[in-house]
Amino acid sequence: MASDNVFVSPEDSVMTNLSPMDAVEPTVDELLDGALSPYLSDDQDGDSPFVNEDVTKLKHAWVNEKQAPDLLPYETQLVEDLTEMLQFIEALQGEDAGQPFTVMLYQTEVERIKYLLRSYLRTRLQKVERYAMFYSGSEEHLSRMSAGEQQYIHQYRGLFETHMTRTCLDKLPESLRALDETTGNIPWNDTAVVCRVQQDVGEISVTETETVEMRRDNIFLMPYQTVEKLLQSDQVVLL
Amino acid sequence: MGDYYDIDDILADQQLNVDIPGLATDETRSNGDELQADTTIELPLWMAESLAANDFVELQLPRPYGSRMQRILYASCRNVNFHALCPYFYKFGLKLSLALDEPQLSELLADVYRQRLELVLDAAQRSDAQNMVEFISQLDETEKQTYAIAKKSTQAVRQWQKGDAKLLQSAEILTCFQSAPS
C-alpha cells in the first residue's frame, strides 16, 4: 500500500516513523523533546522516590484487562495490598480527622483508587459472565480467577442453566437440550488489539514468512494471539 | 463479530438466493411437483449447503455475486447500492465463498470492503449529517455497523470536548427502566 500512509503496514518495510525529527532548528527541538519526555508514556518511572508503583500497576492491569479478549491472570497481590492500604487509611482518618482540607485531599485519592479497583474487578466479571459456560469447564481459566470469582462463576452458571431450562430447553425434544462448554460465547483470541512496546523486543514473526521489528514506544495494531506472550512478560502493554 | 447469539449472523445464513441447477432428487419437492434434474431453483444457503454436501445439488453463485457483478465491482465499487444487492453482502459472500470454494470471491470482497471503508468513516466523522441518509441506505449491514460505531466514538469525543461527559454513568438497563412509562 502507498508508502505515504501514516500507518506502517507489512508492505512498507521502511519504518518511516523512526526517522529523526526535522533538522531545521535542532537545538529548539531537542529542548522541546526533553520537555516532552515525562509525558511520552503514561507510566511514571521510579526516579522520584516517593511514588508507590502499585497504583500505576493496577492502572495497567485494568487497561490490559479491558483490552484483552480473554481473561488475564488475577492480580492477587496487587489487589490485596491496595485493599489493605485503603482500609488502613480509612481507619486512620476515623481516629484523627486532622485539618478538613487535608482530609478532603486524602479522601479524594482514596475514592480514585477505589474507582480503579472497582473498574478492574467489574471488567473481569463482565468476561466471567459472558464466557461463563466455557470458563467454568476450563481449568486453565479457573486458575486465573480469584476465589471470589470462582464462586461467582459457579453460581452464575447454575442460574444460567436453570433459566435456560425453564424458559426454553424444557420445551424442546430431549436430544436438543444439551447445555455444555460449547454453548454460548467463546473468547476470540484472534481479535485485534492495540499495544505499545515497553522495551525493545526485536523481530517477531507475524506470518509464516513475515517478521516485524518491535522497538520501544512503537504502537501496533495486531491480533491478540501475536502479543499474548509479550503481554505476559510485560514487554508490551495494551492501550 | 462471530457472536454466538448474533442474529445478523443467523440471518446471513438465510439469504434466499443460491441458484441450484439441480441434480434434484425424488425427495426434493416444490409445490408438490417432483423436481427434474438440471432445474435451477433458489434455496436458503443453509439448506443448499447440506444438499450440496450430499451431492444432491450443485451450487451456483447467485446474481449479486456472479461474474457480471464481479466485473462491475472490480471497476468501481463506490457507488454500488450494496443494500439492494444483499443486506448481508459481506457475511453472506464469505459463507458463499467458503461453501462454493471460490477464494477469489472473498479476495474481491476484502478489496471492496477496504475501498469503501474510508467513505464510511468519512461520512461518520462529518458534522453535517444531512446528506448522509441516502449514502447510509446503500450500505450493507456490516458497513452500517462500522458507520454506527465510528459515529458513536466520534460523537463521544465531541461531547467530552463540549464538557458534558461524566465519569459515573447510570447503567443502560437503569436508563431503560427510568424511561419506561410506568
Add this chain to the structure above:
Amino acid sequence: MTSTKPTQQFTLPELEFLAEDTPITIIPTHRMDTLHFISGSYGPFQPPAHIEVPLWLARLLKTKRRCHIQAPTWLNCRFLERKYDEEQRQPDRFSNLPYQYLEIAHVLVTCAEDDIPQSHTIKRLIQDLREIRQSKARAGLAAVNPVYLQMDHLGAVELNEIRPVFCQAFNHLRKLEKDLGDYIVPSYEDTQSTTSYSNY
C-alpha cells in the same frame, strides 16, 4: 444471557481519569506540610517554590484556589504551531506529542484558564491539531490489512476513537483474506455453526 457485553472502548471521562496521574508543576499559594498519599508523597508546599504533583491534585488545589498551575512546556502557542506545521509537512506520519495531550490540555484549559497564557488560541490550536491528525488517521485506513499495522505517536483519545473501526476492519479482513492460509479465523466460527444446529 450475559447482562453486559465486555467492551474495549474507554469512555472519554475514563481516559481523562487515566491521564490525571501525569505530573504537573504548580506554584502553591498556601503553605502546607508534605501530603502522604497511597500513591506517593508530595510536598512540603512552600510558596512560591514550584512543585510537581499529579494532575488530579493540581486540579483540586486549583479549584480550591490553593495554587497556580504552570502550563507544561508543550502547552504553548509557539510549540503547538510548530507541531501543526510538522503535521502538514509530513503527511506520512504523526508528530510526537504527549500520549495524553488531548486529555491534559482539556483538563488544564477547563480548570486553569487564567493560568495559561493565550488559552483561547491554545484551544483553537489543539482543535486544529486534532482535526489534521484525525484526517490523517482516516486516510490511514487504506493501509488496514489482516497482519499488523504500526501507528506510532497516536494519542490515547485518537486511538480510542478509531479503534472500533480499525479493529472491526482488521477482524473482518482477516476473515475475508483466505490466502493467508492459517491466518483465517480458527475453528470458532465453524464450531459455532455446527453446534448451533443442535441447539435450534
